[in-house]
Amino acid sequence: MRNLLKYAKKYKKELILAIICIEAETIFELVIPMIMADIIDVGVANGDRNYIFMKGFQMVFFAVLSLFLGHACARYTAICGNGIGAQIRMAEFQKMQTYSFANTDRFSTPSLVTRLTSDITTIQNSITNGMRPGFRSPVMMMTALIVSFRLNAELAMVFFIAAPILAFILFLIIRNVRPLYSKMQGAVDLVNRIIQENLIAIRVIKAYVRGDYEISKFREGNMNLQNSSERSFSLAALNMPALQFVMYGTILSILWFGGNRVMVGNMKVGALTSFLSYVLQVLNSLMMFSNVFLLFTRSLTSWKRISEVLEEEPTINDDRAKDISIKEGRIRFENVYFKYKEEAKEYVLSDISFEISPGQTVGIIGQTGAAKSTLVQLIPRLYEVTAGEITIDGHPIYEYTQDHLRDSIAMVLQKNTLFSGTVKENLYWGKEDATDEEIERACSIACVNEFIGRLDHGYDTELGQGGVNVSGGQKQRLCIARAILKAPKVLILDDSTSALDTATEAKIKEGLEKSLPGMTKIIISQRISSxxxxxxxxxxxxxxxxxxxxxxxxxxxxxxxxxIYFSQQKGGSQAL
Structure with missing residues (x-):
């Protein structure tokens, strides 16, 4: 809770004002039944119309004041709840940006999306909808109890029977509903995963005519979420009938005993009416308090999931970084070992040792699954080596800050990624302040100029999500141009020319050699020609x-x- 409350510091003023409004509104509402008792016992009993009108105006005044305070409370709680939600969301997103690949491997993407959206919304709604009853009910209950005992202590003893019964029922509900909320959020993760996979692979699904299978898979996940939600909310919904059972039982008891006292003259009708009003206030406050407990229980489940993201320690940090920079791009691997998880029995990479001189072009080739991509991902510290050491310009890579290291290394990954926006906005990822001349030069090297003129609006053409309106080869060339714009010391091409014909690939390689002769280049490929x-x-x-x-x-x-060489030569001759 301390960790959660620190996000409320920015909204301390709104929080205090909301509490003041809640308590003041509650006090004014509690005064109204007392005024009503005076109207019946004094005004009506004595036939004093002036007294009745005076007290009536007082009731209207307090009611209007309560309405105004209620509106102010709603406004402040909305600011507070939505503000705290936004703060947590930003903190969670910022924390995710510090993760290495090893950290993100621990959480599935759909689960992270749920923790950033659904779980935070749950906490946000708990604050917005729970603050008013949470602060209102204790004051209402204590004040109503005090007044009830003052009106008739003997009748008020019924609360000592009703309250423990209600507390016991509420305890049973919360104890059983809490684990169900965890299962429900897990079911939300599963549904999000199915939707995400389906949307990403929609072309594959249609190509293999697997729509019915995907619908069946989604139906199963959706039913799982439905059943989890039904169990959770059905159990939580027992709160209301339990409260009504206790409430009506209490009212019947008071009417029975109070009616007898009125008949024998030990209690006035106005006092009994006022007492019943306060009884309803006490029971309503208990009902509000129990609803707050249920909101709190669900929000605790969501906060636990969010805390897992916030408390996850990045496996890669800058604790050993020094104020140095990469000048040449000389890379050396010294007896490097790597495995994705410490508990794994076998290493993915074993005893890797080699050196790349500045300006050299190095090719990495091997069978599928030989860990070629994993090897190059160690250079910018996307993963941390398990044993051994990687140095650049004679310094271990951990002595460079992550920002500088990754800014000095440009990677064009196996899976080309473009973002929503224009072509030019995607190229700016390489250099935010790139001039038009620099963009055109990079695009000329990457052979983007061969197709950019055919796009509807050239560099200002809007790309769909993931660059769906450009071909695979065009996407690869745009990603290469983006990397060239960084003017890096090291350029890594991870099978990033696989969708290009050999002539275009040769042009790009020639352009890189002529235009960027001092840059160290690492090329991963399945093709010998590359x-x-x-x-x-x-x-x-x-x-x-x-x-x-x-x-x-x-x-x-x-x-x-x-x-590899002769199999590719044979394949090429057969194609000819």
């Missing part, structure tokens, strides 16, 4: 380095390289 002219080629086999050499050396001596 790494043919590299200064050195690294062959990875099952997470280990099998051989390092030039094309001629490997073709003469290495069996794996020979197999």
């Amino acid at each position: 790494v043919l002219d590299a200064d050195q080629i690294i062959i990875l086999d099952d997470g280990k380095i099998n051989a390092i050499g030039t094309h001629e050396q490997l073709l003469a001596d290495n069996e794996i390289y020979q197999d």
Whole structure:
């Protein structure tokens, strides 16, 4: 709760004003039954119309004042609840930006989306809808109890029977409903995952005519959410009938005993009416308090899920960083080992050692699953090495700040990602203040200029989510141009020319050599033609380095390289 309350500091004034309005409104409402008792016992009994009108105006005045205070309370609680929700959402999103790949692997994407949206909305609604009854009910209950005992202490003893019964029923409901809320939020995660997978892979689903299967899978997840929600809310809904049972039982008891006292003259009718009003106030306050408990129980479940994100410690940090910068781009791997999880039995990469000189072009080739992409993701510290050391310009990579390290290394990943917005806005990711000349130069190197003129509005063409309105090859070229705009010391192309024809790929390679001669380039590819002219080629086999050499050396001596080369040569000749 301390962690949750720190997000309320910014809205301290609104919180205090809301509480003041709630308490003042409650006091004015509690005065009204006393005035009503005076009207009956004094005004009506004595036939004093002036007294009745005077007290009536007092009731109207307090009612209007309560209405005004209630409106102010609603406004302040809305500001407070929505503001705290926004603060938590921002803190959670900022925390996620500090995660390494290892951190994000712990949470599924749909679960993170749910924690950023649904769970925070639950807390937000609990504050907005729970603050008023939460602060109102204790004051109302205590004041009404005091007045009830003053009016008739013997009748008020019924509360000592009703309250424990209600508390016991509420305890049973909350104890059973809390774990159901956790299951319900987990079911929301599952539904979000199915929807996300379906939307991302919609083309594959249609191509394989798997719409019916996806509908069946969604129906199962949706029914799971429905059943979880039904169980949770059905159990929580027992709160109301339990309260009504206790409430009506209490009222009947008071009418029975109070009516007898009125008949024998020990109590006036106005006093009994006023007493019943306060009884209803006490019972309503108990009902509000129980509803607040249910809101609080659900919000605690959501807060626990959010706390897991906020308390997750990034596996990669800048604790050992120094004030140094990358000047040349010399990369050295020294006996590097890596596995995704500490408890894993086998290493994904084992005993990796090699060196890349500044300005060199290095090719990495190997069978699918040889951990080529994993290897290059260690260079910008997207993952942390398990053992061994990676150095750039003679310094271990952990001595560079993450921002500087990643800003000096441009990666074009296997899965090309474009964002909603224009072509130019996507290119600005490489350099925010890039001039039109710089953009055109980068696009010329990446052969984007070959198709940019065919787009509806050139560089101002709106790209759909993920760049759905450009082809795979166009998307790859835009991503390469974006990376070139960074003017990095190291450029990593992770199988990022797979959708390009060999002629376009050759143009891009030639442009990189001529325009950016001092930049270190690492090219991962399945095609020999992509790494043919590299200064050195690294062959990875099952997470280990099998051989390092030039094309001629490997073709003469290495069996794996020979197999890949001749199989591709054979495939090419058959195609011809």
